[in-house]
Amino acid sequence: MLIVISSFLAFISPIIYAHAILKGQAKPHRTTRLVLLIITFLATISLFAQHDRVAIWLAGVFALQSILLFGLSIKHGMGGWAKIDLLCLGIALLGIILWQTTHQPSLALYASIAADFTGMVPALIKTYRFPETEIWLFFLLDAIASALSLLAVKSYTVQQFSYPLYLMLINLSMVLLIIRPRISKVK
Numbered sequence: 006m007l008i009v010i011s012s013f014l015a016f017i018s019p020i021i022y023a024h025a026i027l028k029g030q031a032k033p034h035r036t037t038r039l040v041l042l043i044i045t046f047l048a049t050i051s052l053f054a055q056h057d058r059v060a061i062w063l064a065g066v067f068a069l070q071s072i073l074l075f076g077l078s079i080k081h082g083m084g085g086w087a088k089i090d091l092l093c094l095g096i097a098l099l100g101i102i103l104w105q106t107t108h109q110p111s112l113a114l115y116a117s118i119a120a121d122f123t124g125m126v127p128a129l130i131k132t133y134r135f136p137e138t139e140i141w142l143f144f145l146l147d148a149i150a151s152a153l154s155l156l157a158v159k160s161y162t163v164q165q166f167s168y169p170l171y172l173m174l175i176n177l178s179m180v181l182l183i184i185r186p187r188i189s190k191v192k
Contacts, residue, residue, distance in 0.1 A: 011153035018146035019070040032138040035085035038078040040097040040124025042071040063154045097124040132182040141183040148176035
């Protein structure tokens with residue numbers, strides 16, 4: 006049941022985000038969306054090959070989400086060619102290569118998370134500078150979906166909980182960056 010709810014939230018969140026993008030309320034970072042597209046696609050294939058029955062659903066939905074959001078970011082997004090964007094893209098691609106070429110599952114897992122995080126850096130910077138270019142609901146739904154996926158894990162090994170935990174934390178970080186100006190006004 007947790008996997009179904011998690012997948013449902015991860016499925017509806019990009020619809021909300023795509024709507025906000027098309028209305029001009031959100032401007033995704035192009036470099037981040039490209040890296041996330043590559044990573045989620047490869048993660049889904051990797052989990053499928055490993056016959057994973059839990060994380061595959063969340064990864065698969067995130068892969069579909071990434072296709073849609075990268076496509077929208079091309080026309081409606083921000084960034085992509087600044088030095089920091091290109092540096093993060095290079096580091097993320099290096100992490101992806103390490104992830105795909107290693108035969109050690111733990112190293113591959115950490116390389117994929119590192120690549121994902123490096124790909125998120127441009128979006129984190131953009132959101133810190135321009136929080137009004139993102140909507141918090143998208144990231145909150147993905148954080149909740151990740152938390153539910155984490156709760157569905159049956160054996161709490163590093164390999165089983167690292168990816169959903171990372172996704173929950175990175176999405177919560179984006180939520181905090183987006184709502185930060187509102188919190189500052191309350192104080």
